[in-house]
Amino acid sequence: MxxxxxxxxxxxxxxxxCSACGAATGASMPPPVNMPSVQPAGESGIKTIAKVFMLISCIFTGIWLIPLAWMVPMTVVYWNRVKNHQPVGTGFKVCTLIFVNLIAGILMLCDDTPN
Ligand SMILES: [Zn+2]
Known part of the structure; x- marks a missing residue:
């Protein structure tokens, strides 16, 4: 007791x-919980910005690397067509204009001379 x-x-x-006055008895009181020290807001903000920039870099790298998957083959195809004096289809020229290089596509479309 x-x-x-x-x-x-x-x-x-x-x-x-206490059942009478409601005062805390001091017994079985949980020890004060030491909250894990929160990181400074500045550091957290910088980390967030860094993560955002890393994400943006990944996206932009993907955008600029993926076109190489078809730009290089199309350039090689056109190169070989010209070298072997084979006709280049209008569709290929339009695709070059849209997907590879605007000026190169226009030049190819304007080039009516047989290869
Ligand atoms: Zn009491």
Missing amino acids: KYCTKCGTQLDDDAMF
Whole structure:
């Protein structure tokens, strides 16, 4: 048995609060929880910005690397067509204009001379 430190009421041993006055008995009180120190807002902000920039870089790298998958083969195809004096289709020229290089496509479309 123990007694309330405030009003002296007899309390159960496991009582956390006095039944008469409501004061905390001090027993079985959970120790103050040490909150994990929160990182400074500035550092957190910089990390967030860095992550955003890394994401943007990945996206832009993807945009600029993916075109190489067809730009290089199309350039090689056109190169071989010209070298072997083979006709280049209008569709190929339009595709070059749109997907590879605007000026190169216009030049190819304007080039009516047989290869
Ligand atoms: Zn009390």
